[in-house]
Amino acid sequence: MRVIDRIALILVIIGALNWGSIGIFDYDFVQAIFGDGSALSRVIFTLVGLAGLWCISLLFRNSDHD
Numbered sequence: 001m002r003v004i005d006r007i008a009l010i011l012v013i014i015g016a017l018n019w020g021s022i023g024i025f026d027y028d029f030v031q032a033i034f035g036d037g038s039a040l041s042r043v044i045f046t047l048v049g050l051a052g053l054w055c056i057s058l059l060f061r062n063s064d065h066d
Contacts, residue, residue: 004054005055008050008051008052011047011048012051015051018048
């Protein structure tokens with residue numbers, strides 16, 4: 001697994017845990033840490049979204065060649 005794949009996977013996991021905390025506890029860790037609607041929060045959410053798109057490619061890769 002390449003470094004970028006691992007970084008993307010970590011960001012997706014962080015995003016999933018954050019969404020889980022929103023769904024279960026109605027608490028948004030990203031907004032709490034970086035500020036409600038702040039530019040940094042938007043950057044974090046954007047990076048998590050891009051990481052999710054990147055991880056789609058993991059589904060279609062042949063693991064024999066990685």
